Amino acid sequence: MRDDLRDLLQRGPFEPFRIKLVNGEAHDIFHPQTVALQQSSLNLFPFDQNWVIFPLDIASIESLIADYQGQAP
DSSP states (O other), X not given: OHHHHHHHHHOSSOOOEEEEETTSOEEEEOOGGGEEEOSSEEEEOOTTSOXXXXXXXXXXXXXXXXXXXXXXX
16 A cells, blocks of 8 residues: 555656545545655645644545546635
């Protein structure tokens, strides 16, 4: 999963995606600059919210291209 996340964050052009955690939480990623991928955790620093750190307990990753056409809501 860590390698998949790294590939998504480095993709050009960047495509927004949603991370769904095993505990049911979901986080939308609109800019790769707001994410710091660590060895066993992911740090999120959204521009308009508080930062979040969580372990890589990820259930799924979904594209947001169809929802937002590449634009943040």
